[in-house]
Structures are given as structure tokens and as C-alpha cells.
Amino acid sequence: MVSSDVGMMGGAEAHEYQYLTAVGEDHVVVCKSCGYNANIDAAKHKLSSVSEPTSQRVEEVYTPGCKDNKNDHHLKNVDPRSFTGTCVDDLSLPTEQSLCVVCDSPLSQSRGIEVGNIFKLGEKYSRLMGATYLDNRGTENFLVMGCYGIGIGRTIACIVEQHSDERGIIWPKGIAPYAIHILALGNKTEVTELAESLYADLQKAGLEVLYDDREQTPGVKFGDADLLGMPIQVVVSKRSIDAGGVEVRLRKESNSKVVPYGAVLEALKAHINVGD
Ligand SMILES: [Zn+2]
Numbered sequence: 001m002v003s004s005d006v007g008m009m010g011g012a013e014a015h016e017y018q019y020l021t022a023v024g025e026d027h028v029v030v031c032k033s034c035g036y037n038a039n040i041d042a043a044k045h046k047l048s049s050v051s052e053p054t055s056q057r058v059e060e061v062y063t064p065g066c067k068d069n070k071n072d073h074h075l076k077n078v079d080p081r082s083f084t085g086t087c088v089d090d091l092s093l094p095t096e097q098s099l100c101v102v103c104d105s106p107l108s109q110s111r112g113i114e115v116g117n118i119f120k121l122g123e124k125y126s127r128l129m130g131a132t133y134l135d136n137r138g139t140e141n142f143l144v145m146g147c148y149g150i151g152i153g154r155t156i157a158c159i160v161e162q163h164s165d166e167r168g169i170i171w172p173k174g175i176a177p178y179a180i181h182i183l184a185l186g187n188k189t190e191v192t193e194l195a196e197s198l199y200a201d202l203q204k205a206g207l208e209v210l211y212d213d214r215e216q217t218p219g220v221k222f223g224d225a226d227l228l229g230m231p232i233q234v235v236v237s238k239r240s241i242d243a244g245g246v247e248v249r250l251r252k253e254s255n256s257k258v259v260p261y262g263a264v265l266e267a268l269k270a271h272i273n274v275g276d
Pocket of ligand 1: 031032033034035036100101102103104105
């Protein structure tokens with residue numbers, strides 16, 4: 001969670017939930033020493049030590065057509081720290097040389113994707129709308145307001161970014177569209193019958209099941225199952241039946257195990273109940 005600009009919502013302060021990733025669109029400033037962090041748009045920072053003052057004398061240079069308090073002249077070797085004045089706004093963005101405003105440690109920068117945000121609106125809108133409540137002493141007070149938003153699509157994109165390999169998505173069990181993906185390989189009657197009854201039994205047991213009964217080659221079905229990334233694949237094939245049951249394979253692992261049909265429901269439930 002990083003500090004952010006309140007933007008058009010206004011209010012006292014705002015934070016964003018940033019998922020740090022090299023492909024992120026936002027830049028986030030982080031202090032690894034004290035934990036200060038902020039979106040670069042809202043980040044406060046200190047400049048690191050300025051270079052040594054120039055020892056050269058200030059000189060007047062002839063610059064035709066330009067003006068620096070004197071027509072056709074500019075000054076050279078000016079030390080900016082000799083200027084006096086009042087800074088009225090935060091004008092600079094942090095750089096790799098910037099220091100933390102809290103603890104003076106070097107700041108580092110990361111890229112991130114904003115997946116959510118939260119705004120402390122305070123009484124900004126309740127005062128405008130006259131939204132009040134009576135407290136237990138009968139005094140009228142303005143409602144204190146806040147609001148938040150979560151980007152569902154962005155969150156899913158970040159999860160896929162983090163949970164995938166070269167073959168496709170590996171859904172964490174908690175948010176997988178389906179826990180189980182049944183693949184029926186080949187068109188032998190015994191395979192189709194076993195796959196159909198497995199599909200029915202698992203649904204009856206309340207499990208979320210995707211059933212691939214397309215007439216496609218095993219290669220296509222395995223490729224699609226890996227791409228879609230359901231956590232558990234159950235393969236029904238002539239080979240698995242000859243070996244005594246169905247083949248259970250976890251998407252995040254490469255090995256598989258043949259489980260007798262009578263034990264498959266309990267085995268799948270056990271996999272689902274184990275954390276990711
Ligand atoms: Zn710090």
C-alpha cells in the first residue's frame with residue numbers, strides 16, 4: 001500500500017494498493033530502511049548532496065538577443081544556492097539520487113500496477129451534502145466518509161502475472177474458475193463412460209469441474225488444460241484405466257499419479273483442502 005495523490009476525489013489523504021512488477025505502468029518510490037513509500041506523483045523526497053560550489057568567478061557573457069537583467073547578456077558560473085527565495089510548491093520528481101524525507105536513506109524506485117485505492121474523504125462531502133448524525137448526547141455531527149475501489153480485472157491480471165509458467169496460467173485454488181479439469185482422451189466407450197460418471201459424481205459432491213469432452217488429440221487437450229490452468233487435472237484414458245483408475249495431476253507439478261476410481265473423490269478433496 002503506497003501513499004498517492006487524492007486526485008479528483010479530494011479529501012485528506014489517499015492510498016493505492018500497488019502490485020510491484022517490472023511491467024507496471026506506475027512508478028513507486030520505496031524506502032527500504034523505514035518503509036516509507038508512495039506513488040511517484042505523490043512522493044516527497046530530499047535532494048542528495050548538491051555538487052561542490054564552483055570556484056569559478058561569475059562572469060558576464062555576451063549573448064545577442066537574450067536578456068538576463070541586462071540586454072544581450074547572460075551570467076556564467078552562477079551558484080544556484082546563492083539565490084534567495086521561497087519554494088511555493090513541490091516541483092521535482094524523485095530520482096535515483098533522492099533521499100527519504102523520513103530517515104534520509106537512499107530511495108529506490110519500482111514499477112507497479114494499481115489494483116485498488118482507498119480515500120480518506122473526512123467531512124468533505126458530508127459538509128457539502130449536509131449529511132449528519134446525532135451522537136448519544138444529541139449533538140449533530142457530520143458523517144466521516146471514506147471510499148475504496150478494487151480493480152477486479154487488474155487484480156486478476158496481476159495474479160496471472162505471478163502464477164503462470166511458459167505453458168500458461170496456474171490458478172491458485174482459492175480463485176480458480178474450476179478446481180478440477182477432466183480430460184477424456186480417445187473415443188473408446190469405456191473412457192467416455194468413466195469420464196461421464198466421474199463428471200457427474202464430482203458435481204454431485206459439490207466440486208467445480210470443467211470437462212473436456214471435445215474430439216481433439218491428447219496433445220491439444222493437455223496444451224489447453226495447461227494454458228487454462230485449473231489447479232487439478234484428472235485424465236481418463238485407456239492407459240489410466242489399464243493402470244487401475246484415473247490419472248491425477250496437479251498443474252503446478254509435472255508428475256502424475258493413478259488413483260483407483262473408488263478413491264478419487266477423497267483424493268481430490270484432499271488436494272483442494274491443502275493450501276496453495
Ligand atoms: Zn526512510
